[in-house]
Amino acid sequence: METQDWYSVNNFAPGSYQITEGGRFNMLLLEGDEKAVAIDGGIGVANLRKLYESITDKPIDFILTHTHWDHVGAASQWDSVGVHPVGKDLIANDHSKLEQAFVNMWKNNGNAFPDWFDEDAYGIKPATFGWTLQEGDTFDLGNRKFRVYETPGHSPCSISLYDEREKILVSGDLIRCEEYLFLQVPTAVLSDYAPSLRKLEKVAAENEVRWITSGHTDPYPDPSIIGELAQNMEDLEAGKYDPPAKVDGGAWGEVDEYVFPRAKVWIQDHARK
């Protein structure tokens, strides 16, 4: 496998790979009988496509769960990208400040890049819009069908996917099990968050979800977390929790932190409007 000393690969279900970039940024490669789908593109430090073509010889479509910089990294390695309509014009955004901040933070934290990495040449190239993915859409990789759900909250361009064959619920950055729900990001809207979780709770109730995946946590086997987080977020919105702790959110400045049994939440006031 062409991991380029940078990617790690977890074959967590049949024809299903979670690829992690730099130990932090997750992507998926899911294979059907006729083709495969690549979901999200990490931060684009290495050649993701080369890795994928060493895993599968089927044609690979590339799609995004949302358009944050740490998901679009390798998108330009494909000719066209499937994305929610809200993200259509965002896939060519200039993320150079964030990329540079990341490089500095990565090194300051004592982490390394691969030997061949040229940090001066590093940058996320604009990607090309290909097709939209929205509520009710379906696609089939050959004996492997997917359903698309609109799940804003972390970002208005966020979608989730349900894989009928392997019963994988792909949540993007919406459900980061036993980790941080990020509502301090500029695109977050608190009032959208719980309804999106309730929508996926219903998907889980009507199907036997086996894995929940996210952009920053490992495949999680217990779908009961979805309703639990929805309740947490509804209670947060209703003001049922004590005033949050103010903590240092690094690049985001000071953030409010809530601690729930199976997740923490970082949020800033802009998301509460």
Ligand SMILES: [Zn+2]
């Ligand atoms: Zn995100």
